[in-house]
Amino acid sequence: MQLIECPWCGPREETEFHYGGQAHVVYPADPQALSDEQWAHYVFYRDNPKGRFAERWSHNAGCRRWFNAVRDTATYAFEKGTPAS
Template sequence: MLTIDCPHCGPRPETEFGYGGQAHVAYPEDPFALSDEAWAQFLFYRDNPKGDFAERWVHSAGCRKWFNAVRDTRSYRISATYTLTDPRPATGTDPQNKGA
């Protein structure tokens, strides 16, 4: 079983967490101005990289707080977890990471 290090509670089993999708996706400034195509792009299209990927997770069976994690999509290994207010940490296997 995978152990996820909640930045609020510490390491816990994967079964206590829920996946929340890609992290750092900004909500549109004026969603009413978007076309149907642009709104669909925002809602349904996400990156699908091979390697490190920033994701949102919730500790649903613990503190119930949301946080971000950097997970390698090839190995499922989580290299970092951090609060929603912290910048994305640099990881060694992510060529696209610019620290935010």
């Protein structure tokens, strides 16, 4: 079982967490002005690199807080998480 380090609770088993997608995706400044195609791109299209990748995670079975972590998508190795803003 892999351990993921929650910034508030410390290391916990991965089954306590929920993946929340790519981190640092900026909400559109004027969403009403987006076309359907632009809106769909914002909602559905995300990067999918091989290697280090910034992600959002939620500690559902613990403090229920969101945090950002960098994970290597090839090895699944986590780096220390930081509180999400």
